[in-house]
Structures are given as C-alpha cells and as structure tokens.
Amino acid sequence: MTDPEIRDHLREWIVSHAKSKPAAGDVTDQTHLLETGLLSSLDIVEFVLFIEELRGDEVDTDEIEPEVFTSIDTLMTAFFAEAA
Amino acid sequence: MSDGRTIRDGFFRSAERHPERPALTIGEVELTYAELAGRARDLAATLDRHAGDGEGALTAVFGHRHPTAFAGILGALHRGHGYVPLNPSFPTDRCRAMLERSRCRCVVVDPTATEQIDALLDGLEGARVVLLPDADDVAELAGRWPAHTFLGAADVVSGADHAMGESDPNGIGYLLFTSGSTGRPKGVMVAHRNVVAFVDAMVERYSVTEQDRFSNTFDLTFDLSAFDMFCAWERGACLCVPTASQKLFPGKYVKKQEITVWFSVPSTGVLMKRLRMLKPGAYPSIRWALFCGEALPVDVIEAFAAAAPNAIAENLYGPTELTIACTLYRWDPEASPAEAHLGVVPIGEPYPGMEIRVCDEAQNEVPRGEPGELLMTGPQLTLGYWEDEEKTAQAFVVPPGEARTFYRTGDRVRWPLDGPLVYLGRVDNQIKIQGYRVELGEIEAVLRDVSGADVAIALGWPRTASGADGVVGFVGAPDADADALLEAARERLPSYMQPSAVHLVERFPLNANGKVDRKALAATLEEEAS
Numbered sequence: 001m002t003d004p005e006i007r008d009h010l011r012e013w014i015v016s017h018a019k020s021k022p023a024a025g026d027v028t029d030q031t032h033l034l035e036t037g038l039l040s041s042l043d044i045v046e047f048v049l050f051i052e053e054l055r056g057d058e059v060d061t062d063e064i065e066p067e068v069f070t071s072i073d074t075l076m077t078a079f080f081a082e083a084a
Numbered sequence: 085m086s087d088g089r090t091i092r093d094g095f096f097r098s099a100e101r102h103p104e105r106p107a108l109t110i111g112e113v114e115l116t117y118a119e120l121a122g123r124a125r126d127l128a129a130t131l132d133r134h135a136g137d138g139e140g141a142l143t144a145v146f147g148h149r150h151p152t153a154f155a156g157i158l159g160a161l162h163r164g165h166g167y168v169p170l171n172p173s174f175p176t177d178r179c180r181a182m183l184e185r186s187r188c189r190c191v192v193v194d195p196t197a198t199e200q201i202d203a204l205l206d207g208l209e210g211a212r213v214v215l216l217p218d219a220d221d222v223a224e225l226a227g228r229w230p231a232h233t234f235l236g237a238a239d240v241v242s243g244a245d246h247a248m249g250e251s252d253p254n255g256i257g258y259l260l261f262t263s264g265s266t267g268r269p270k271g272v273m274v275a276h277r278n279v280v281a282f283v284d285a286m287v288e289r290y291s292v293t294e295q296d297r298f299s300n301t302f303d304l305t306f307d308l309s310a311f312d313m314f315c316a317w318e319r320g321a322c323l324c325v326p327t328a329s330q331k332l333f334p335g336k337y338v339k340k341q342e343i344t345v346w347f348s349v350p351s352t353g354v355l356m357k358r359l360r361m362l363k364p365g366a367y368p369s370i371r372w373a374l375f376c377g378e379a380l381p382v383d384v385i386e387a388f389a390a391a392a393p394n395a396i397a398e399n400l401y402g403p404t405e406l407t408i409a410c411t412l413y414r415w416d417p418e419a420s421p422a423e424a425h426l427g428v429v430p431i432g433e434p435y436p437g438m439e440i441r442v443c444d445e446a447q448n449e450v451p452r453g454e455p456g457e458l459l460m461t462g463p464q465l466t467l468g469y470w471e472d473e474e475k476t477a478q479a480f481v482v483p484p485g486e487a488r489t490f491y492r493t494g495d496r497v498r499w500p501l502d503g504p505l506v507y508l509g510r511v512d513n514q515i516k517i518q519g520y521r522v523e524l525g526e527i528e529a530v531l532r533d534v535s536g537a538d539v540a541i542a543l544g545w546p547r548t549a550s551g552a553d554g555v556v557g558f559v560g561a562p563d564a565d566a567d568a569l570l571e572a573a574r575e576r577l578p579s580y581m582q583p584s585a586v587h588l589v590e591r592f593p594l595n596a597n598g599k600v601d602r603k604a605l606a607a608t609l610e611e612e613a614s
Contacts, residue, residue: 034329044332045358046590061359062366064336066329 006054006080010072013050017043029072039069055079090251090276091258092161094283094318096121102294102320108154109341110325115151117320120158123151125243127159127217131190132249133241134213134233139189142259145304146170146179146204147194149325152217153304154313156192164249166256166276169304170204172197174596178269180204182261185271185470189213205229215239253277259470260307260404271470274307278407279314281463285435286315290345290372294320297341297369301331301348306597307404308376311347321345335361342369346392349377349598353384354538362391369394376400376409378599379507379525380429381538385415401431401507405479405491407464410438413504423503426529430504431497438462441490442499447483457511458497459483459490466491496523515544516551520580527555527573527581534572537561539592541600542583545609557583558605562590 001009007029015024018038033039039047047069052059059079068078095117099107103118115123131143143160145167147153160167168186170179183191183204190213193201198216202225205212215235216222222236257276261269286292298316300323302309316323324341331337334356338346346367353375356362370392375385380399389397402409413420413432423430434440441449442456450456459481468476480489496508508514509525516522524542531540539560544552559569566586574582593604 034332043591045355048359058360061333061361062335062339062363064333066327066333066336069329069332 001054003076003080007072007076009054010051010075013047014038014072017046027072029076031071033071034066034069044069051075051079088253089280090161090253090255091279091283091314092158092248092251093280094314095158096162096248098294098317098320105294105320106322107317108151108323108325110149110151111327111330113151120151120155122243123155123217124158124162125246126240127155127192127215127243128162128249129243129246130217130235130240131159131192131213131215132163132246134235134239135190136213140187141255142166142168142186142188144168144170144183144186144188144191145194146172146191146197146200148172148196148303149327150194150196152192152194153196154323154325155217156194156215157304157313159192161251161257162243162246162248164251166258168259170197171303171305171596172200173303174305176200176203180206180208182269182271183212184208186259190215192217194218201225202228205232251276253280254467256467258307258310260305262404270472270475272307272404273467273470274310274404274407275467278464278466279310281437282311282407282409282435283314283318285437286311287318290315292316292319292321292345296321296344296371298323298345299334299338299341299343299347300325301334301352303597306377307408308347308349311408316345333359333361335359335366338367338370343367344369344371345374346370346372346395347374347376350375350380350384351378351539351594351598351600353388354381356391357384357387357538362387364390365393367392367395371395373397374400376402377597379509381532382421382424382427382429384538385429386417386421389415389417399429399431401505402464403491403493403495405466406438406460406493407466410435410460410462410464411440411505423506425498425506425508426526427532428507428525428529431507432504434460434505435462435464438464440499440505441483441486442497443483447481447490447492448485449483453498453500455496455498455508458493458495458505460493461488461490465489517544517555518553518580519550522555522581524555527557527577527583530573530576531557531559531569531583531586534576535559535561535564535569537564539600541592541602541605543602543606543609545584545606546613554584555581556609557586558589558592559586560589560592562588564588 099117099121107117107120108115143165145156157167213233219236222234226234300312373395397415399413400409401411413430441459513524527542528540537560541558545556593601595601
C-alpha cells in the first residue's frame with residue numbers, strides 16, 4: 001500500500017467513527033484527533049486494531065506515546081515509516 | 085469518628101507537614117502542597133471578597149483536568165463551603181441546570197471550560213460571581229453579561245492571611261448530580277462527616293503514605309474522584325491526573341508516573357486488556373489495584389493482578405448515596421475464582437461501621453443466603469437528595485422493625501452465611517419474561533462465556549406492560565458468529581431466557597461515567613422497531 005492510500009484508509013476510518021460526523025474534507029493530515037474529541041476512548045481500541053491490520057504488524061501498546069495519535073501525519077511517522 | 089473534622093482538614097494538614105512534596109501532577113505541571121494550598125487560599129480570599137451577603141454554602145467548579153479545577157475545589161472547602169463540580173464534557177444545558185438548582189453564587193472556571201461560559205450563563209437567573217483565575221482579560225465577558233461579576237487573573241488577591249470559613253461536619257461537603265439516567269438528575273448531598281469516615285477507613289486499610297502516587301482516572305462529577313483526591317491528600321501523597329489523551333493509554337501513564345494506587349472502573353481494565361497492556365509484570369510500582377463502579381469480570385481482575393505483581397487487587401462497591409464505596413472484596417488468586425458468581429467478582433464485606441440488610445420488596449429481611457435488595461446504613465449514609473423530599477423518602481427508608489434509616493441501593497445481592505456478598509445485578513435488571521422472573525445478569529454471564537467477550541448485555545425485548553416478551557443480547561465480539569453464539573447460549577438457558585437475537589457490537593455506548601449505557605442500547609432496538 002502506498003503512503004496516500006494508507007492516509008485515505010485512516011481518514012475513512014476516522015470519519016466513519018467520529019461522533020461529530022465530519023466530512024472527509026474536514027479531516028486533514030494535520031487535524032488533531034484527540035484534542036478535538038474526534039476520537040474518544042471508545043474508539044481507541046478499534047483504531048489501534050485497525051492500524052495493526054493496515055500495517056500487518058502489532059503495535060507495541062506499552063510504549064505508545066499519546067502524542068503519536070495527534071494527527072494522520074504523526075500516525076504515519078510512527079506506524080508507517082517504511083511506506084512514507 | 086469525624087470529631088469535628090471536615091474534608092479539607094487532611095489536605096491543609098498535609099500542606100503544613102509536607103509543603104515541598106508534590107500534591108498534584110497534571111500533564112507537565114506539578115504543584116507542591118504549598119503551591120496548591122496557596123492557590124486554594126487565593127481563590128477563597130478572592131471569592132469571599134466579592135460574593136456579597138446572603139450567599140449559600142456551596143461553590144461551583146466548572147473544570148476538568150486542570151490545576152485550577154482542583155484549586156477551585158480546595159478553595160471552596162477553604163471558604164467553609166461544599167463544592168459542586170460541573171463537567172465541561174457534559175452538555176452545557178446539563179451544567180446550567182446543576183448550577184441553577186444548586187444556586188451557587190460563585191463559580192470557579194478553568195481554561196478548559198472558558199469557551200462554554202456564554203452557553204452556561206445563557207438564560208440563567210440571578211447574579212453570579214464568575215472567577216477565571218487563568219484569564220488575562222475578562223472585560224469582553226463583562227460587557228456581554230452586565231448582570232454578572234467576572235474576575236480574572238488580575239483580580240485574584242493573596243489569601244496568605246485569609247481566615248478559613250467555618251465548616252460544619254454535618255454540612256454538605258459536595259453535591260453530586262447523578263448522571264446517566266433519564267429525567268431530572270438527583271443531587272446527592274454528601275456530608276463532610278460521611279467523607280471523613282470513608283477516608284479514615286481507606287487510608288488505614290491501604291496504609292497510605294506521602295510516598296504514594298494515586299491515579300485519577302475519574303471526572304470530578306464521578307464521586308470515585310473523591311477517593312483519589314482526599315485519600316491521597318490526607319497522607320501527603322500525590323494525585324496524578326492524566327490528560328485526556330494520556331487517559332487513552334493508561335499503561336504508559338502508570339509507568340511514567342510510577343503509580344502506586346490504581347483506581348478505575350472495570351471498563352478501563354477491559355480496554356487495557358484488549359490493547360494488550362496487561363502483560364504479566366508490566367506494572368511493578370502498583371501497590372493497590374482497585375476497581376469500582378460496575379460489575380468486575382473475573383478475567384479482567386486476573387489479568388490486572390498478573391500485570392501488577394506487587395499489588396493487592398480489590399473490588400469496591402457503592403452508590404454515591406453511601407459515599408463513594410461501602411463494601412469491598414480482596415481478590416485472592418487461589419480462593420476467589422470459586423467465590424465468583426457468573427464470572428463476576430464478589431463485592432465482599434461492608435466497611436467498618438456500615439451495616440447491611442438484604443431485603444424483599446417490602447424491605448423485610450430475607451433469610452441469610454437468599455437473594456434480595458441491598459439496604460445499608462452507617463456513618464457513610466448521606467443526607468439525601470437536594471431539595472427533593474419525595475425521592476429522598478423513596479430511597480432513604482426505615483425498614484419494618486428498624487429504628488434507623490437505610491438507603492435502598494436498588495442492587496440485588498446474595499449474602500451467603502459462609503462467604504462474601506455477591507452482586508447479582510440491578511433490581512431493575514430483574515424482569516418478568518412471559519411471567520417468569522429472569523435475572524438479566526445470568527443471561528449476560530452465559531453470553532460472555534460462550535463468546536469469550538468481556539462485555540455482554542441482555543435486554544428484555546420487546547417490552548410489555550408486565551416486563552418483556554423475550555430477550556435480546558448484545559455481545560462485544562464484532563467478529564463472532566452470531567448464529568453460533570445463539571446456538572451455544574440456547575443449550576445453557578431455559579427457553580424463556582434464550583435470546584431471540586444477538587447483536588454483535590464493536591463498541592458499547594458508555595454513559596458519562598464510563599459505564600455501559602443500557603438505555604442507549606434499548607434506544608437502538610426502539611429505532612430498529614420503528
């Protein structure tokens with residue numbers, strides 16, 4: 001999967017799960033996911049599992065810094081470095 | 085005995101004993117006891133200067149995971165008031181209703197709530213004093229709301245010489261509005277002496293010292309947060325408050341802050357388990373692993389206990405009306421699994437001084453070991469519901485043959501002669517299906533068992549005048565085979581208890597306190613049906 005494809009998958013997931021029901025265009029690669037309340041604690045388990053599915057590898061949840069979930073950009077750097 | 089003490093005494097005594105020790109850490113900010121006490125005194129002095137005559141004895145705090153929210157609570161207590169927490173993550177209408185009904189004249193607002201001030205004040209009657217100690221400029225707000233007084237950072241005066249207001253042990257320490265239910269929220273009046281009795285029992289049991297570091301996973305509108313604050317501060321320990329995003333990764337936070345006293349709802353344990361954060365030995369710093377607020381599944385406490393090998397794990401139980409928690413059960417990896425009922429950890433024994441009655445519908449005691457509603461009384465019995473005599477009279481009753489008032493918990497329990505108190509579910513969760521009395525918790529246990537999911541909910545559906553015609557299940561296993569689950573459940577349940585359908589759920593709706601929201605689930609069934 002290419003970098004833009006992964007970003008689109010992440011965006012699609014976020015848009016379909018966010019309580020505020022944003023349009024895809026509202027969620028940019030820099031939009032803050034946690035601070036703005038787009039994703040809640042309810043979402044985070046499924047989101048981590050989705051990321052693992054996308055990258056085909058486990059995420060080390062013991063070592064995750066919450067900052068990694070700031071935006072699509074930070075997610076790409078943390079979890080999909082080889083695709084970028 | 086409370087011997088005249090009120091909730092604030094523990095904190096301010098610790099501030100004299102351990103002025104340089106950390107009292108509070110939030111995000112990157114750490115405040116010592118001297119600093120937090122200083123802020124609290126400043127806020128108290130500032131409010132006392134502006135409050136005017138005829139004020140009641142309650143101060144509201146509109147805030148969330150910010151030092152000012154905690155200083156606001158201590159400031160309210162310093163004035164001799166009780167505090168009324170307002171939660172910026174709740175709908176503003178709800179916060180306004182709480183402010184209106186509690187008639188607090190003064191409100192302390194932290195920066196996380198500042199944006200909501202206009203909405204909070206919209207339509208509110210009476211003049212308020214709104215203190216925003218972190219705001220540089222309040223002129224705009226003052227211009228928009230001429231009826232109210234706004235105080236910003238520049239208006240905060242030094243409270244170094246400010247005298248503490250008188251505080252009555254029988255007065256309200258905090259007023260908490262119950263959430264998650266429909267209709268008008270009830271304000272539970274918790275007296276200072278209730279909290280003092282609770283804190284005394286807890287710090288003794290957990291031998292809390294100034295070296296301890298307490299987690300604070302609960303919002304201030306959830307009374308379990310009072311355990312975190314007042315048990316930590318009673319003995320000079322540090323309260324560690326994760327930010328909203330840190331709270332999503334509790335494992336990382338425990339390690340970073342070297343938490344020694346962990347306290348959360350079981351749902352947080354479920355989340356950690358699903359995210360594989362409960363690896364054996366992961367959290368050696370934890371001395372006490374405490375859970376409260378909803379039924380605690382055996383496999384969650386087992387996983388947590390293994391992850392915190394130096395901890396003793398306990399299950400606490402208690403409604404707000406009996407002050408935070410009033411029974412507890414110590415988990416023993418050897419003996420406890422056999423004492424669990426339907427995969428749920430027992431709720432154990434009453435706290436020191438608290439008394440139990442297990443009663444039938446007419447509040448007559450049932451024979452020991454029979455199921456019934458749990459009634460309790462003792463030093464943690466609260467003052468009832470704020471300005472609601474009718475609801476108070478319904479829930480705070482003198483059972484036949486008793487001289488004292490007991491609180492009806494609405495929870496069904498069984499208390500075997502030779503074992504701990506076992507939680508069976510809400511009285512409301514016992515329904516009649518086709519005339520049979522059915523405990524929904526029993527169906528839920530079977531669904532959890534056959535699916536391997538941590539959470540399963542059963543609802544009576546479709547509803548009838550006398551109960552329900554059948555049962556529908558919700559199972560937190562999105563990838564399971566619903567038909568196979570139904571099949572397996574049917575083999576273990578009599579026909580009238582068998583679910584007619586099982587919905588596979590990716591995530592359960594939670595109420596404001598993080599518990600599974602049954603009413604929201606029922607609403608989805610109603611939507612489907614209409």
